[in-house]
Amino acid sequence: MAITLTTNTAADLYLPDECWERVFKFLTDDDHYLLKDDYDNRGILNCISLVSKEFLSIINRIQFSLTLNTLAVSERIFRRFTNLTSLNLSCYNSDLNVLLHEISRFPLNLTSLNLSYQPIIPADGLRVLSQNITTLNTLK
Structure with a gap:
């Protein structure tokens, strides 16, 4: 029995910007039960924008x-x-x-x-x- 290990490349983990926009909008949606009155939406977006330049660019577009x-x-x-x-x-x-x-x-x-x-x-x-x-x- 042989076990094959594969490594993920950046291309394997790629999501289009439109998908990320939907995820970020969902996270900051006022009707979303997890975030209602518990978090500051702008704080969440600021934290997400620190992850990468791509995320910063996406956050800038949806603000x-x-x-x-x-x-x-x-x-x-x-x-x-x-x-x-x-x-x-x-x-x-x-x-x-x-x-x-x-x-x-x-x-x-x-x-x-x-x-x-x-x-x-x-x-x-x-x-x-x-x-x-x-x-x-x-x-x-």
């Missing part, structure tokens, strides 16, 4: 909403997350006019923008944003 609350926002964020549809700036602590000008330079398909709890309405930034991003239909 549709983002909350910005720090002064250290750079244009790299908008280059990284090209599929953003929702931005929450309710806790952003710097000049919103400058940030909205920066956001308007990227080809985003934003449909929702949250500016709640801000002490002023950034009229100039909103004007520029509305000229360049025409997909916005919810402004809070």
